[in-house]
Amino acid sequence: MLNNSLAASHASAPSEATLNPLDDSYGSLPWNASTSPLPETTSEKGASHVEDAGTVQLPPIMPLTARSCADEVRSKALASYPDLKNKVTTDVDPRTGALRIRWPTRETLRQLLPDLDAERVTAWSKMPIFRVQLFFNRKGYTSHGPPYTDQIFEEPESLARMLCWWRRRVGQDSKGFAVFQGGFDGHGAVHLTEPPLVLVDALTGEIEADDEEAIQQKLVLYRKRRKMKERWTKKGMPEESHLKIESAEKQAWDRKRHGQEYLMQGGWVHSEKSGLDVKKHNFMLAKHHTILAEHNALLAKGGAMIIKGSTR
Numbered sequence: 001m002l003n004n005s006l007a008a009s010h011a012s013a014p015s016e017a018t019l020n021p022l023d024d025s026y027g028s029l030p031w032n033a034s035t036s037p038l039p040e041t042t043s044e045k046g047a048s049h050v051e052d053a054g055t056v057q058l059p060p061i062m063p064l065t066a067r068s069c070a071d072e073v074r075s076k077a078l079a080s081y082p083d084l085k086n087k088v089t090t091d092v093d094p095r096t097g098a099l100r101i102r103w104p105t106r107e108t109l110r111q112l113l114p115d116l117d118a119e120r121v122t123a124w125s126k127m128p129i130f131r132v133q134l135f136f137n138r139k140g141y142t143s144h145g146p147p148y149t150d151q152i153f154e155e156p157e158s159l160a161r162m163l164c165w166w167r168r169r170v171g172q173d174s175k176g177f178a179v180f181q182g183g184f185d186g187h188g189a190v191h192l193t194e195p196p197l198v199l200v201d202a203l204t205g206e207i208e209a210d211d212e213e214a215i216q217q218k219l220v221l222y223r224k225r226r227k228m229k230e231r232w233t234k235k236g237m238p239e240e241s242h243l244k245i246e247s248a249e250k251q252a253w254d255r256k257r258h259g260q261e262y263l264m265q266g267g268w269v270h271s272e273k274s275g276l277d278v279k280k281h282n283f284m285l286a287k288h289h290t291i292l293a294e295h296n297a298l299l300a301k302g303g304a305m306i307i308k309g310s311t312r
Contacts, residue, residue, distance in 0.1 A: 063111045066163045067174045067202045073167045081108045081160070088158050090128060098184045098219055100126040105160040112163050113200075116207060123212045124182075127196060128156030130189040131181040134166060138177045138201050144254075147179070152189050159198065167202075176202045184219055192225045192246060194218055194253055 064072060064080050078085055089102045104125035110116070116124075133147040140147070149169070157165075162180055170176045182196035183189055190196075196215045199208040210218070229242065252262070260268045261278040264285045269278065 063114070064164075065114065066112050066167065066200050066207075067205060068167050069173045069175075070168050070171050072173075073164050077164050081105075081111070083108055084161055084164060088128070088156055088161070090156050093126075096216070096219065099128055099156065099186065101128055101156070101158055105158050108160040109158075109163075112160055113207060115205075116209060120209045120211055123215060124159050124198060124209060127159065127182040127215070129153070129159050129162045129180050130156060130183040131195070132162055132166060133179040133181075134169065135177040135179075136175075137203060141177055141179065141199075142259075154188060156183065163200070166200075170202070174202050174205075178202075182215070184222055190218075190222060192229070192249060193221045194256075 064076055083103075083105050086103075090099050091102045092098070093100045104122075106121060106125035109125045110121050113121070131152045132149075133141075133151075134149040135141045135145070135147050159180055163178075166176070166178045178200050180198040180200070181189060182198075196210045196218055197208070198210070199206075201207075232242065255262075255268050260270055262282075263269045263276065263278050264282045266281075269276065
């Protein structure tokens, strides 16, 4: 996982009045909304007018980032990153067989998340996003609370477009916490296993993103789980049973996401708070149960009885 800091966020004014397809979510608010008018007066220090040219001197233009506010994104996103107006198209990765974005917005993503390393930029520029969860801050996410927005997209989107989609909903710079979930195929958002994740904290600028290895591991687990469901369906398992199992799996994954582990004969616990080595405890208990099972099997067959490691 990766923790980084994002730079301060500003961008250039738009040069064309092109609307983004995402505008449907925002009524009549266009991406090229007008900015505040320029001041008419100037001071002697740092004059804002050049008399000869009759133009206005502006501060250096800074790139738009994942910490920008709604006004900046609405007024500057398309001018700075015109590829954001293009609808995402996908194909199948011949190497992995997973769904991928056909024309990755790698350069745009690198500018929106300037401190994300090259490997993750490449991986996430191709990863289709199907779900975004928004929280007021990181505490809201880590405290197991529900997001104030939980949006599932039927069509795949790019992470770059979804970063702007998020920031258009936040009125202030450096506010909010977002979770972006990737998907592997046309089934959309991943529910049965842990999806690929990117976490962005606009307050601190910290980013946590799965690398390529973690994404591939999650892809393997996802496919195994889907095959398992297909086998159960062929054996006649009713849909009601599928839903119960999936509900339990979702709850288990959500608990693990918040730092909980399952303690055999003890239930779910926070491993750090409990002071227990949960994995060691579970291993020893499972080993004990295996010995008991072997013992009972011998008794059932009329064989020798195991007592304290010896036989009779």
